[in-house]
Each structure stands twice: as structure tokens, then as C-alpha cells.
Amino acid sequence: MALLDENRWNDLIFTDGRWRGGSGETVDVLEPATGSTLGKLNLATPADVEAASRTAAAAQREWAAAPHVERAAVLRRAAALWAEHAEEISWWNIREVGAVPGMAGFAVQTAEQECWEAASLPGRPYGELIPTGEPRLSMTRRYPVGVVGVIAPFNVPIILAIRSVAPALALGNAVLLKPDPRTAVTGGLVLARIFQEAGLPDGLFQVLPGGRDVGEAVVTDPRTAVLSFTGSTEAGRRVGELAGRHLKRAHLELGGNSALIVLAEADVDQAVNLAAWGSWFHQGQICMTTGRHLVHESLYDDFVERLAAKAAQLPVGDPARDEVALGPVIDAGQRDKIHDIVTSSAGVPGVRLAAGGEYDQLFYRPTVLAGVTASTPAFAREIFGPVAPVARFGSLDEAVALAGDSEYGLSLGIVTRDALRGVELADRIPTGIAHINDQTVNDEANAPFGGVGASGTGSRFGGAAANIEAFTETRWITVRSQAAGYPF
Known part of the structure; x- marks a missing residue:
């Protein structure tokens, strides 16, 4: 059966583990090479974001408590599904994005590798013992941030979505993904189908295609703790400013020259x-x-x-x-x-x-x-x-x-x-x-990725260290064998 059977997703969005109608308008999915219509896409609204974040936050608590082997298994199944459906997904990437076959195939292979890399994250050490001057055990421990908002652009939609979605899920978070409406099938609905088939529990991954208002709703929603944005420097400045006003971390991968x-x-x-x-x-x-x-x-x-x-x-x-x-x-x-x-x-x-x-x-x-x-x-x-x-x-x-x-x-x-x-x-x-002795366009799932200056906030994508830093919080924990005594 086709992964992207049009009857499953046409004129729908994916929230709460099911396909349903969004609150926004319906737009055509266009093929840039010919101008022909490939399908219909229902857009989300800020109201959909609010509802999705509420269910995502509820689902995330149980997911974070799940055994690490369970989370890793979902990511491994997702990786295998990218390979199994590579030809179909590549076809959509060629038609919807305008990618040549080599680029389309590379995007799918990278998505597969991103999921394999993410599958290794749940089993990694999530803390360390640190020295202390007191008679106690002192340690740090990593915890999921909760709900991660991912905003991805049109140009390489599969890679620029999955490189945040996969590690965020693997580390115990829920994800709200806002793909660009121009490429929301390959940049959003494909990922929904992959994780649905991989057995990801309902509510953990929600796809909300829409315009600027939907992106702003993802950034400002009180339940999203971390934002991962890829796009233009101009838009990234707005996201960073908005996230700063709401005291949220924003990982920004922006333009380049x-x-x-x-x-x-x-x-x-x-x-x-x-x-x-x-x-x-x-x-x-x-x-x-x-x-x-x-x-x-x-x-x-x-x-x-x-x-x-x-x-x-x-x-x-x-x-x-x-x-x-x-x-x-x-x-x-x-x-x-x-x-x-x-x-x-x-x-x-x-x-x-x-x-x-x-x-x-x-x-x-x-x-x-x-x-x-x-x-x-x-x-x-x-x-x-x-x-x-x-x-x-x-x-x-x-x-x-x-x-x-x-x-x-x-x-x-x-x-x-x-x-x-x-x-x-x-x-x-x-x-x-x-x-x-190489040109500037290179990407590997296990390598840190990011720029400086107007190109973004540094290497916040790729590699275990960058991903763990991006999508977890660090807590200091101490343990004494008996209660401490103080002078008053």
C-alpha cells in the first residue's frame, strides 16, 4: 500500500494521531515544473496549534517515562520505513519541490540516516557525576524539554524537518511541526505517515502547515519550550525576538552567502x-x-x-x-x-x-x-x-x-x-x-551543523552532542545519606 495514499491525507492535517480537517483554508499542492495540482492541502490556524500543543504536552509525559529501548525502537522502525518507501517519497519530492532525482534520493537517504542516528540517543548516558565539597553525591542529569516547536522551510523540506524532529522525539519530547505550505506533503505529511507506521504513540507528533500566524502561534504557545527554526535570516530574527520575549530557547539555522x-x-x-x-x-x-x-x-x-x-x-x-x-x-x-x-x-x-x-x-x-x-x-x-x-x-x-x-x-x-x-x-x-578541496554544500547526519553571524546561532543540529544540548535541559541533583544540618 502506498505510504501517501491521497485519500488518507488530502485536505486534512495530522494532529492527535489522526487525520482530520484543519480550521484554515484549503490550498492546492502545486508542481512548480508544470503548475499542475498534485492534491489539496488543508491549512492549520492558531486555534489548531493551541489544541495540538495541549494534547502533545499530555502525551509527552508518558513518552519521556517510557524505557529508552522503546523510544529507540520507534526511531529504528522509522529509519527502515524511509528506505522501504524511498521511491514513492522521492517521486513526491521531485514533483512538489522540483528536486532533480539525485537530490530527491539524497534527501530520503539523509532522513533515513537521521533516524538511525536519533535511535542511538535514548541509550546514551544522560548525566555525569561531578565533584562536590560536601558529604554528598553530586550529579547532573538531562531531561526532555517537553514540547518542541519545529518550523521548516520549502527548499529541502524532508531534511530540514527530520533533523530536528527525529532527535527531539528520541530524547523524550513531543513535537509540533509547521512545514512551509508550498512543500507540506514532503516536509510534513510524509513524516506523519512515517512515524504513524513506526508506532509512535498518538499525540507526540503533530503537523500544522500554515502561514506566519501559525508559526507565531507555535513560538508563543506556553507549552512549547524550545524552538527549532530553519529559514531566512529575516524571518529568523523575528522568531528569535519573539522567542526571547517569551523566554524560550530558539535554535536558528538561517541564510548563507x-x-x-x-x-x-x-x-x-x-x-x-x-x-x-x-x-x-x-x-x-x-x-x-x-x-x-x-x-x-x-x-x-x-x-x-x-x-x-x-x-x-x-x-x-x-x-x-x-x-x-x-x-x-x-x-x-x-x-x-x-x-x-x-x-x-x-x-x-x-x-x-x-x-x-x-x-x-x-x-x-x-x-x-x-x-x-x-x-x-x-x-x-x-x-x-x-x-x-x-x-x-x-x-x-x-x-x-x-x-x-x-x-x-x-x-x-x-x-x-x-x-x-x-x-x-x-x-x-x-x-x-x-x-x-570541496565545495560548500555538504551534510551528514552525524556531523554538527550550523553557522555564525547572520547564519544562525551555531551548531545546534547534527551529532549527538549538538542534539542532546538542543533538546534537553540539565538538572543538578545531590543526594545525602542523612539530612544536612544548618546553624538556624
Whole structure:
């Protein structure tokens, strides 16, 4: 039986362990490549959030008290279900998100790995003994935070939801997930079906697709203790401010404008291969996308020529029907934002449109902008589209200055024949992630993930240490063999 049988979820939301009608409007699930309707989606409202949080809080207490092997078993079954239904889920990812098959498959495989990694968390030590100056036993102990609110974006909806949902559940919490309405099937309803089939007790995981009002309700609800948000820096600032007013922890994974530095001794063909993938994979709709190419002046002209030639020969089209390298961007608003940055940059004196800069419907050609400087819009702003702005540098100090000339600090790539030199250079540039002889887009379930500056609040995703820190509270506990005595 299909995991996503349309009769099960069409025009419904998932709360309290069942599919039911939400209080909001019904919207079409659209395929960006064709504009056709894939189904109907019922949106939630703030009233639905309040009801869902109430039942989630009640269900969480019993789940937190469950044996750790029971929680781990649910996550293991969920991992197996991702693998079992990979083809079906990938099909939805291609159609709803516009992902090429390779990207769709990668998302499902990563979701599987996220669940395997999360399955190891319940069995890990949840405290430690610490020294004390008193005749007592002194220790720390980790406890679930209670209800976790997860707000995930449209671009890689499966990964950017499951990487918070899976560890939060594994550590004994309940989760309210608000996916982007544009990709709520793969970013929300798929997860609901996976955990439903995996035997997760009712009420622990609730999917509430909706707009800004629903997101604000998740943040401000008195029962949500921790917020995990992935999205734009602009939206993340609002979430952080709102969470701060309500004295809640907010883990924010935000935008990026990552640099790829090509040093003088680099192999140009290898560098161009990395650059093309870093800027154009998934239409550039990834927070880690290479947004700035910094190339040594001795290689600059050759690099631009070869990158532009690669852009010209890459096929763009419907990934569900054709073998293409790039699919559509998510919607017309995103396309127009990309094109505005490209055209305004191409109009700057000294900047040359070396390839691309054109689109057909939602299919934007891979684009190369040569001659950019730190003041060029395409260099200074996160584009979130398939655009490669290329700047030149002469010295390592100049490369460091250019790479650091950004409010963002997510990922960094350095291409060099001297790997240790690359590490030394990376140490001079503040980012949450750095790759030597690789491009900026990398992700593994067991690796810490996050950025600095306007890219977020650090590594709060991935790896056991980050996940345990993100979704538990620490309590100090002391034990005496008999009651302490005090002077009054």
C-alpha cells in the first residue's frame, strides 16, 4: 500500500494521531515544473496549534517515562520505513519541490540516516557525576524539554524537518511541526505517515502547515519550550525576538552567502567542477550554496571561461520527465527575486554576464557573473538561486578580507594543492563549516551543523552532542545519606 495514499491525507492535517480537517483554508499542492495540482492541502490556524500543543504536552509525559529501548525502537522502525518507501517519497519530492532525482534520493537517504542516528540517543548516558565539597553525591542529569516547536522551510523540506524532529522525539519530547505550505506533503505529511507506521504513540507528533500566524502561534504557545527554526535570516530574527520575549530557547539555522576560495596552485578543472555543483545544485536553493567564488588572479580568466562553458551546456527542465541537471525554482516570487539581483548586478560597471541570466517560466538558467566586487548586489546578498558571482583576489590577505566581508558565516570551501595551507586559511575566516578541496554544500547526519553571524546561532543540529544540548535541559541533583544540618 502506498505510504501517501491521497485519500488518507488530502485536505486534512495530522494532529492527535489522526487525520482530520484543519480550521484554515484549503490550498492546492502545486508542481512548480508544470503548475499542475498534485492534491489539496488543508491549512492549520492558531486555534489548531493551541489544541495540538495541549494534547502533545499530555502525551509527552508518558513518552519521556517510557524505557529508552522503546523510544529507540520507534526511531529504528522509522529509519527502515524511509528506505522501504524511498521511491514513492522521492517521486513526491521531485514533483512538489522540483528536486532533480539525485537530490530527491539524497534527501530520503539523509532522513533515513537521521533516524538511525536519533535511535542511538535514548541509550546514551544522560548525566555525569561531578565533584562536590560536601558529604554528598553530586550529579547532573538531562531531561526532555517537553514540547518542541519545529518550523521548516520549502527548499529541502524532508531534511530540514527530520533533523530536528527525529532527535527531539528520541530524547523524550513531543513535537509540533509547521512545514512551509508550498512543500507540506514532503516536509510534513510524509513524516506523519512515517512515524504513524513506526508506532509512535498518538499525540507526540503533530503537523500544522500554515502561514506566519501559525508559526507565531507555535513560538508563543506556553507549552512549547524550545524552538527549532530553519529559514531566512529575516524571518529568523523575528522568531528569535519573539522567542526571547517569551523566554524560550530558539535554535536558528538561517541564510548563507558562502565563499569558495580557489588558490593560485589549484587545478582549474577541479575547481570549476566544485564551483558548478556548489552554486547550481538544487537550483541554488540551499543555505550552504556557494554564493561567492573568490579566484586567484592568475587563474581568474580561465576559471570564468570554463565555468561559463559548463553553464551553457547544463540541461534545465522538468526533473519528473527529463534527464536534467537543474529543475524549477519554487515559485514566481523566488524567480523574480533571483532575476532582480542578476540584472541589477549585470548593470554595474565592470560586471559581465558571462552565462545565463535568462529563464523560461520557473526554469532559471545557471548563471555566471564575472567582475563582481564586494559592493555588487550578487556578491553582497544571499541569492538563493543558480547564480555564480566570481571575484578575483591577489593575496591571501585579500582573499580573507573578501571572504569575511559578509554578515553570514555558514560554510566555506577552499581549493588548493596544499591541504594544510587550506586549513590555516580556513582558521582565519569565521564560519560554522569549512571544507578543504570541496565545495560548500555538504551534510551528514552525524556531523554538527550550523553557522555564525547572520547564519544562525551555531551548531545546534547534527551529532549527538549538538542534539542532546538542543533538546534537553540539565538538572543538578545531590543526594545525602542523612539530612544536612544548618546553624538556624
